[in-house]
Every structure is written in C-alpha cells, then in structure tokens.
Amino acid sequence: xxxxxxxxxxxxxxxxxxxxxxxxxxxxxxxxxxxxxxxxxxxxxxxxxxxxxxxxxxxxxxxxxxxxxxxxxxxxxxxxxxxxxxxxxxxxxxxxxxxxxxxxxxxxxxxxxxxxxxxxxxxxxxxxxxxxxxxxxxxxxxxxxxxxxxxxxxxxxxxxxxxxxxxxxxxxxxxxxxxxxxxxxxxxxxxxxxxxxxxxxxxxxxxxxxxxxxxxxxxxxxxxxxxxxxxxxxxxxxxxxxxxxxxxxxxxxxxxxxxxxxxxxxxxxxxxxxxxxxxxxxxxxxxxxxxxxxxxxxxxxxxxxxxxxxxxxxxxxxxxxxxxxxxxxxxxxxxxxxxxxxxxxxxxxxxxxxxxxxxxxxxxxxxxxxxxxxxxxxxxxxxxxxxxxxxxxxxxxxxxxxxxxxxxxxxxxxxxxxxxxxxxxxxxxxxxxxxxxxxxxxxxxxxxxxxxxxxxxxxxxxxxxxxxxxxxxxxxxxxxxxxxxxxxxxxxxxxxxxxxx
Amino acid sequence: xxxxxxxxxxxxxxxxxxxxxxxxxxxxxxxxxxxxxxxxxxxxxxxxxxxxxxxxxxxxxxxxxxxxxxxxxxxxxxxxxxxxxxxxxxxxxxxxxxxxxxxxxxxxxxxxxxxxxxxxxxxxxxxxxxxxxxxxxxxxxxxxxxxxxxxxxxxxxxxxxxxxxxxxxxxxxxxxxxxxxxxxxxxxxxxxxxxxxxxxxxxxxxxxxxxxxxxxxxxxxxxxxxxxxxxxxxxxxxxxxxxxxxxxxxxxxxxxxxxxxxxxxxxxxxxxxxxxxxxxxxxxxxxxxxxxxxxxxxxxxxxxxxxxxxxxxxxxxxxxxxxxxxxxxxxxxxxxxxxxxxxxxxxxxxxxx
Numbered sequence: 001x002x003x004x005x006x007x008x009x010x011x012x013x014x015x016x017x018x019x020x021x022x023x024x025x026x027x028x029x030x031x032x033x034x035x036x037x038x039x040x041x042x043x044x045x046x047x048x049x050x051x052x053x054x055x056x057x058x059x060x061x062x063x064x065x066x067x068x069x070x071x072x073x074x075x076x077x078x079x080x081x082x083x084x085x086x087x088x089x090x091x092x093x094x095x096x097x098x099x100x101x102x103x104x105x106x107x108x109x110x111x112x113x114x115x116x117x118x119x120x121x122x123x124x125x126x127x128x129x130x131x132x133x134x135x136x137x138x139x140x141x142x143x144x145x146x147x148x149x150x151x152x153x154x155x156x157x158x159x160x161x162x163x164x165x166x167x168x169x170x171x172x173x174x175x176x177x178x179x180x181x182x183x184x185x186x187x188x189x190x191x192x193x194x195x196x197x198x199x200x201x202x203x204x205x206x207x208x209x210x211x212x213x214x215x216x217x218x219x220x221x222x223x224x225x226x227x228x229x230x231x232x233x234x235x236x237x238x239x240x241x242x243x244x245x246x247x248x249x250x251x252x253x254x255x256x257x258x259x260x261x262x263x264x265x266x267x268x269x270x271x272x273x274x275x276x277x278x279x280x281x282x283x284x285x286x287x288x289x290x291x292x293x294x295x296x297x298x299x300x301x302x303x304x305x306x307x308x309x310x311x312x313x314x315x316x317x318x319x320x321x322x323x324x325x326x327x328x329x330x331x332x333x334x335x336x337x338x339x340x341x342x343x344x345x346x347x348x349x350x351x352x353x354x355x356x357x358x359x360x361x362x363x364x365x366x367x368x369x370x371x372x373x374x375x376x377x378x379x380x381x382x383x384x385x386x387x388x389x390x391x392x393x394x395x396x397x398x399x400x401x402x403x404x405x406x407x408x409x410x411x412x413x414x415x416x417x418x419x420x421x422x423x424x425x426x427x428x429x430x431x432x433x434x435x436x437x438x439x440x441x442x443x444x445x446x447x448x449x450x451x452x453x454x455x456x457x458x459x460x461x462x463x464x465x466x467x468x469x470x471x472x473x474x475x476x477x478x479x480x481x482x483x484x485x486x487x488x489x490x491x492x493x494x495x496x497x498x499x500x501x
Numbered sequence: 502x503x504x505x506x507x508x509x510x511x512x513x514x515x516x517x518x519x520x521x522x523x524x525x526x527x528x529x530x531x532x533x534x535x536x537x538x539x540x541x542x543x544x545x546x547x548x549x550x551x552x553x554x555x556x557x558x559x560x561x562x563x564x565x566x567x568x569x570x571x572x573x574x575x576x577x578x579x580x581x582x583x584x585x586x587x588x589x590x591x592x593x594x595x596x597x598x599x600x601x602x603x604x605x606x607x608x609x610x611x612x613x614x615x616x617x618x619x620x621x622x623x624x625x626x627x628x629x630x631x632x633x634x635x636x637x638x639x640x641x642x643x644x645x646x647x648x649x650x651x652x653x654x655x656x657x658x659x660x661x662x663x664x665x666x667x668x669x670x671x672x673x674x675x676x677x678x679x680x681x682x683x684x685x686x687x688x689x690x691x692x693x694x695x696x697x698x699x700x701x702x703x704x705x706x707x708x709x710x711x712x713x714x715x716x717x718x719x720x721x722x723x724x725x726x727x728x729x730x731x732x733x734x735x736x737x738x739x740x741x742x743x744x745x746x747x748x749x750x751x752x753x754x755x756x757x758x759x760x761x762x763x764x765x766x767x768x769x770x771x772x773x774x775x776x777x778x779x780x781x782x783x784x785x786x787x788x789x790x791x792x793x794x795x796x797x798x799x800x801x802x803x804x805x806x807x808x809x810x811x812x813x814x815x816x817x818x819x820x821x822x823x824x825x826x827x828x829x830x831x832x833x834x835x836x837x838x839x840x841x842x843x844x845x846x847x848x849x850x851x852x853x854x
Contacts, residue, residue: 187522216760220623248524298817302764308610308808309699310756310765314621317759341524384811387554387818394543395825402832405536409843 002178003032007123009182009261010268014125014142016135021099024128033124034095042122044098049105053114096122100129107137116141153177182264183257187250193272194336195246197281202238202329204285205292209321212293222314224293228362229322237326237355241333244347250339288328288396295395296320299388311384319359320385324392326355331397335404533840540833547826554811555819562605563814565614565804566597568788569795580790593790597803600783607778608771610806611692613671614764617799620666620757628665629755634746636708642723654725661724661734662746668727670754672791675767675803680783687785690775692768695743698752707752709745717745764804778807 003013013033017024025041028034034041046052096119098106106115119125127138154167155174169180213224223230257263266272299320300312330352337344518524567574570581577595584590619625627647632640641661644652648663678687696703713719717735726733737748746752753765770779786803794801806813 217621217623218619218761220619220621220625222621222623222626248522248526250522250526254522295821297760298821299815301760301815301817302614302762302813303815304610304612304764304766304806304808304813306808306810306812308608308766308769308813309697310612310753310758310763311812312758312760312763313756314626314759315756338528340527340529343524344526384818387550387811387822391818391821391825394547394829398540398825398829398832401531401536402836405531405533405836406839408531409840 002175005178005258005261006181007032009264011181011264012120012123012125014119014127014138016127016130016138018100018130019128021097021128024126025097028095028124028126033126035093038093038095038123041095041097044096044102044106046102046105049108049111052102052105053111094122096125098125098127100127100131100134103127103130103134103138107134107141112141153180178258179254182261183254186257186264186267189267190251190272191246191249193277194249195242196273197277198242198245198333198336200278201281201285201288201332202242203234204282205288205325205329206233208286208289209293209325212290216297224318224321226318226322226362229318232358236358237351238329240347240351241330241344244341244344245333245337248339248341248344249337284400287399291392291395292321292324292328295392296324296388299384303384306383316385320388323355323359323385324389326352327389327393328396331393332400335397335400533836537833537837537840540829540836544826544829544833547822547829549826551819551822551824551826553819554822555816557809557811558814558816558819561807561809561814563804563806564599564605565802566599566786567800567802568595568597568790569800569802570595570790571795577788577790581795584790584793585795590791590793595788595790597786597788598783599786601779601781603781604777605779605805606807607776608769608807609775609779610766610808611675611677611768611770612764612804612806613673613675613767614762614802614804615671615794615799616762616802617797618758618763618794619761620763621759621761625665626757629667630663631706634662634707634755636710636746638710638720641710641721651727654728656725658723658725660727661721662727662751666755666757667751668729670727670730670751671765672731673801674789674791676787677770678785678787679779680785683783690770690779690784691772692770693772694749694768697749697766697768699756702752702756703747703749707746707755709747717741721745764802779805 006013015024015028015033019027021043025034029036042055044052044055046055098115103115105111127134130138151169152167154170155177156170156172171177171180209224210221213222214220225233252260252263296317300317303310303312305311330348334348337348514520568577570577570579572578572582575595575597577597580593580595583593628649628651630640630645630648633644642659644659644661644663646652648660648665651660651665651668652663654660675692677690677692679690680687709717710720713722718733721733721735734748734751735745737751738744743749750767758765774780788803792801811818
C-alpha cells in the first residue's frame, strides 16, 4: 500500500538489488512497483555497449536516434557533468529491468546518460544482480544528474543496523516511509517555503524604507529607525513569530495528507518557493516599504500636534515608521499562519505587546536621565500616530488579503481536493497477464561469476591486496547481504566461492 | 547483529500533543462570507473617517508669507540684498503688512518655516552632545568628537553647546503689531514665548549645568559660544528660566526635523485681548532678518495657524483615508464579481464530474 500511495504522489521507485532477475521482477509485481496495467516492461540484457545503446534508445523512444535530440547533441559536445536532465514526459507507464552485467556497460561514459534518461521516463526501475559498488554508482548518478534533494532512509530489518547508522532517518517498517514523505516531508517543505518568503519580505520592508528616505535626506544615509530598534528588530521583535510559524504550521492535517498523496507533487516541482515566488515577495516588499514611508511622511509633513507643538521631528517620524512596520509584519504573519495553536497566538501577539513594553521602557524619562547620549528619544504617543498606523497597515494588507482570498478560487488546489470525495481507483484492462511471469525461484541464466571475474565491479585502490573489498550494506528489505571474496589458491588458479543469500 | 528489542519503547519519543504535532488549533479559512463584508465595512469606515478628517482640516485657517527676500517679493528683499555675501550679515529689519477681513479664531500659533534645509542629514544629525546638553559639568568642558568641527573654538576653548545643529540656530525674530482703527497707532500683540518646546525636552532632556556662585555665566566659564552665534548661550534671554541650554527657542531648534521642509513653533497668541483670536484689522509683522537662507536656495516663511483636535492643517490623512476607503469598496466589488463567476464555474466543474 505504501508503494501505491507513493506512486500516486508521482514518486518513482527504483529497486537496486542483488537478487536474480525473476525474483526481483516477482517481488516488483507483488509490491506494486510494476503493475499489470503498465504499458510495457523493458529488459536490457545486452552483452556489449552497442546492443545496450540500441536497447536503451530504441525501446522507449525511437525518435531518440535522431540527430536533433538534445541528449544526443549533449553527448557529442561532452561538456562537464553539470548537465541537468530535461524533463520529458513518457507516453505511458513503463518499467525497466536491467541486470548487473549490462549495467556495468551502461554505467560507462556516454551510456550513463542514456540509461538515466530512459530510466527517468519509467515508472519503476529494477536493477538486479548488482554488486554493492554498482549500487553506489547508480545512486551517485541519479543524485548528480537529476539534482533532486535527497535524504537517506534506513530501515532496520533483520539484516542489521548498518543502514540505520548511515542514514538521515531510520525507522523499522517500510510503511512508515509514507508518513515520513507525505506528512512530515510535505509539512517541512511547506514550512520552509513560508518561512523563507516571510523572512525575505520582512527584511525587504525593513531595509527598503531607507531607499525612499534617501530622496528626502540628501542621500546622507540617515536611518529611519532608532538604533535600538534596528538591533532588536530581527533579534527580539520578529524572531519568535517566525519560529512559531516554522515549527507548528500545517496547511493540511495529517489525515488529509495521507489521503491525498497528490498534495506531495508541488514539493517535487518546487512550486512554493522558486524565482517567481521570490520576485513576488520582493515586489510585495517594495510596495510595503513605499506605503510604510510615504504614509507617515504625509502625516507629519508640516503638521502640528493638537497643542500646537510640532511633530515633524525625526523622533516622531521614526516612532511612526517603526510601529507601523512592526504592526505590518505582524499582520502579515497572521495572514500567513493557517494553523493557530496557543503557542502561535502567544508568540505573535506577545511579540507585539513586548515591542510596546520595550518602547515605553526605552523612551522613559528615567533611562534618559541615566544615559543621556544613548537613549536620546523621549516623548509619548500621539493620536496622529494611530491614524497613520492604521492607514499604512490596512493599505499594505489589502493586496495580500485579496490575493489570499482569490488564489484558492482562481488557482484551486488544496481546497478543491478537500471538497472532492476520494475517488475509487479504476483498474484498467490488464495488458500483461501475470501468467507470463516465471514462477521459478531459480535462475535459468548465468550467475555472477563472469561479472566479477571481468573486473568491472572493483574500485581501483592503490594497495590492493588479493581480496575484493568487502561491503555490508542493507538498503531495503528486498536487498541481500553479499559477501564475495576471491582467494588465490596455492597453485595460482583463482576460485570463486558461491554467493550466500 | 540482529535487532535486539530493548525495553519496549525505550527510544520511543513522547506521545504528547506537542511532540506529535497534534496541538489543538484554530484553522481559519478565508471564505467569502468573511472577506467580502470585511472589505465593505472597512471601506465604509475609512470613507467616514476620511470625510471627518478632511473637513476638520479644511476648517483650519492658515496665513503664510514668504519673506526670503527674493527680488520683487516685498521689502525684505532689501535685507536679503544687503546680506548677500557678507558674513555675519548686517542687522536689518523688514516688515510685512496684512489685514484680516474677519476674526482669525484662536488660539493662534505663529510658526517659522524653512525649506531645503536638511536637518535630517546624517552628519548634521549626529553633530551634538546630549551629555553636555543635559548639564553634566564634565561633558561641558569635554565635548564629544561628533561635534567636530564645532567642538573647540579657534582659541582652543570647548564650545558650549557644541555641534553643527546648535551652531545653525535660527535667529530671526518677529513682533506683531495691530492697528485697531484705520489710521490709528499700532499696538503690539503680546506673543507668548513660553512652553513652545516639548515638556520632556524642557524639563528632562535639556538642563543647565549647576550654577557657580549663583551665576550661570560662571558655570559656563572656560567655554566659547558656537562660531555663528552673536551672544553666548547664557545670554540668550534675560529670563533665568529661559536662558542657557533651556532656552525655549534653542530647545525647539535642537529637535531636528525629519524632512527638508519643516516648520517650528515660534510663539502662541493667547493673552489679553487676543485670547479668542486675532480680530479683524490691519496688522504688521516686524521681522529681524538675520538668518541667511538664500545661499543654499532655501526659503523662509512665517505662518499664522490655528489648531484643531487633529493638529494643524494637513489634508493628507483625510484624502488618504477617502482614497483607501473607496479602494476597499472597489476591490470588494471586484472580488465579489470574481467570486460569483468562479463559484459558477466550480459548480459546473463539479456537475461535470
């Protein structure tokens, strides 16, 4: 069920195993890595580079033999290894099976890219009869060429603790992978994106006000804020709310996340924070800073207090801009938070209240008497401050509010999923009856021996003794432990020892 | 090594709501039934507030006169021409005659306004010593380095008050004369020069250094006035409560403005016969023209104004609230239209499935 769910989330499954081909294919069918409804399952079984090349290209897309194909052009030019695989859409669901011997050829030079490209188009890939070193090579290939974010997950099974010690996450059952990816992974991505865009936004607003002020102070780099405010802004006033957002935010609760694996897709395609989102955040920051500067400026321009004294001084201006800024970013994070726990309330409204406490404290008479040159600002709040504040906050918030309201209507995603009842999966016509799969557990084909003796599976080490590198690695409950070593017998004839499963 | 089961749940994390992300929470959804009424209400409230502010601001009367002395603008141009290129400029007076057709309701406030004067320039703004201004005797004789080049006088004495802000103190003075009957004599209107600075500035932030033998002059012994000043700081006014660092004009000037065009309070008119305002008649303002603004392309203005509950004449807030209110209502309508259209479309999609 886990693999079905992961397939719904458009996650492709590759199985790297040392099993025999039939075993691996049987297990793949039983685990739903391959399905009976798939359009085709290709076996790559060539014994040399050219055959493998033909098989890789020909079986999936005959057009790839053309000269104008981008991968072919790349291969001719042979640039550095920073080529990113272009996204190609397959014309159906396909599966790929390749065994270790062919893989040894396929992992060399030009064929690497062909292999990757073909395999990326498939829904599931089985690599059977692999040595541990080949497993590492394939993982390396996929990581570097596709450049996806990756984690290592170890599943502690009967084979021991090695995988767990080497991995980022470890748990005991394969089905927990579902929760890891679809619930926690998705939440983590969501939180990270919200955090990033909010953090950039609040710092853009904070800083770009000085750009507008520069036109009015002779470009002399006069700050619009009190120095203490600048110190405390990111450290004290706005740190806790954003921490609360990134710890507790959930856009969809866990039941729905598991129910709708399609919600995982935006994370795969980098939809929530990319260049476009960053530019949106920048534009919003510029607009907010514009409002944040010009509304207070208009308020104090040549104006006086109700007792006639002037309020067009720097201190009052700074106070208005500071307070408007804090309110503005607080309202913005309140709009972004969709999951209001008690802690979120405490962080957000508490930070705002804390700002006012610190304000009254810093601006009090006592502190100024003690340290006159540090705490220069004295005074009290005025009614025009509140009017200006309300105006600038509302003016900034209207676009964000409107956008947040219109977005689910016009670009519906999550809410539409929420309202639609879950659909029953329709099983299409069986294309490959399962009777064709072999029921034999034993291989009719050649074993590992020729592969190992060909020397293609060893890493070149400087002081190589007369033994193969011994690796113990568990990567899934399908994989097996392989111990292979070669010993020179007294007469100098190498002998192989049969493999254990 | 096999997976040995230690005590069951030994490494299991806590199953509390906090650690398992199951905290009870409020999950608001911005639905149309909340957003649209909110927009309309906010829009209406803003329009109401804007109208109130706008009419309140319109009810304030203001009378201003530019006495910079540009050629052809009145008799202060004589003073301006005389002072051209001479530092310090010579003593010169000019006058502004105006008449009020009706009562100028009080209390009336008199301001001077400067334009193109960047009190918010950074180097200028830090050029002050607040420790000195708060009356610390040690700081009196050791002004801070930010005051440079107005830190020590040519003779090597510490300048009190130091800094460029103090040095550029506004030193024009005005007096108002009222002619009750046409052809009659001009009577001086009393200008209340007290309490024009912020209360906290006057009482807390600015203090004179402790008197020496009861004399302020002795307290300032060993210091020099800023280069542009005619008199030392302890002689700014004959009133002992208004001289030294706590001189009201000085304190008002030291509160630096945020924008290059600013006005500062000079006096209130609320004593004697003028408590209710300035009655109709002819008036004359005698201006002592000292302050040179033409060198940097600035202007000097004198302004009479009265004050309402929201301050002086500033139509910006009123107009801004009106604009934002109408914008809210407009956006509310647009969103309503979009909502209805997409709601219909969504209903069609749901019906098709």
